[in-house]
Amino acid sequence: MRAWELTRTFESEQGTIRWDRFGEADAASPPILLLHGTPFSSFIWRDVAPALALRSTVYVWDLAGYGASAQADGQDVSLAAQARILASLLDHWGLEEPDVVGHDFGGAIALRGLLLEGCRYRRLVLADAVSVAPWGTGFFQLAKEYAEVLQRLPDPVHDGLVRGYVQWAASKPLDPEVVDGLVGPWAGEHGKAALYRQIAQNDQRWTDDLEPRYGELDLPVRILWGAEDAWLPLEQAHQLHAAIPGSELTVIPEAGHLVPLDAPATVAAEVASFLAG
Numbered sequence: 001m002r003a004w005e006l007t008r009t010f011e012s013e014q015g016t017i018r019w020d021r022f023g024e025a026d027a028a029s030p031p032i033l034l035l036h037g038t039p040f041s042s043f044i045w046r047d048v049a050p051a052l053a054l055r056s057t058v059y060v061w062d063l064a065g066y067g068a069s070a071q072a073d074g075q076d077v078s079l080a081a082q083a084r085i086l087a088s089l090l091d092h093w094g095l096e097e098p099d100v101v102g103h104d105f106g107g108a109i110a111l112r113g114l115l116l117e118g119c120r121y122r123r124l125v126l127a128d129a130v131s132v133a134p135w136g137t138g139f140f141q142l143a144k145e146y147a148e149v150l151q152r153l154p155d156p157v158h159d160g161l162v163r164g165y166v167q168w169a170a171s172k173p174l175d176p177e178v179v180d181g182l183v184g185p186w187a188g189e190h191g192k193a194a195l196y197r198q199i200a201q202n203d204q205r206w207t208d209d210l211e212p213r214y215g216e217l218d219l220p221v222r223i224l225w226g227a228e229d230a231w232l233p234l235e236q237a238h239q240l241h242a243a244i245p246g247s248e249l250t251v252i253p254e255a256g257h258l259v260p261l262d263a264p265a266t267v268a269a270e271v272a273s274f275l276a277g
Helices: 048-052 079-093 105-116 138-145 155-168 176-186 188-201 211-216 234-243 264-276
Strands: 008-012 015-022 032-035 058-061 099-104 124-129 221-226 248-252
Touching (some): 008 079, 015 048, 032 048, 032 105, 048 058, 105 124, 105 211, 124 234, 138 188, 155 176, 155 188, 176 188, 248 264
Parallel strands (some): 032 058, 099 124, 221 248
Antiparallel strands (some): 015 058
16 A cells, blocks of 8 residues: 655644645645545545646645544644634645645635635635535434444444444445555544544534635636535535536546545546646
């Protein structure tokens, strides 16, 4: 399996953020920022990032409380906090107007950064993005209601639950090593608490305040959606497309919610083509 390790750190308002950069720092094409969602990490870009880095500098980071970034009791890992951290990271990196690609929660964070935190992007790609109500799988809602109970599950039972949850996001069976990479950060008592912490803190209110403002977006936007998304139905892609003036919609066949891993070559090609605009 392709090795995936974030070698750089940033001290954010919610602890240490792990991030990294691929490609040449002085690449001629505009820099690209890839944002992941839940319950994932930047690992979902393991195939997409190297492909895009052939022509651009690509930045990735693990959200606060996710992946290799710090996990701590009392940590604010809400979409609001993640958007503030995004704004801080863009300033830290000196990126004034990058191209941004957001998957799942990453899409909501990108939109909050743009509409509420003063971030500026050149172009925006929203891939199976949490953006249109209602959202949250049945398991997500169940976990919000019974987080304290689920945290008491024996580790082997918790591990099996998370593996099934992650696999459900894909349209086809994932390689066992890929599943290991996705669920590893949520293992053990520390990871278990972090998983249910982010579920408990995030709900639809973080996008309800965005939806009425999608008509304000005045930059090129491409929407990518897995045709077989079992978490966010394709109908939501069409709703988002209708709400964002001038947006483009591409439906990726035989791909589920976890489209960066279901169809990495297609995602990389669609993103590269759109950003070359």
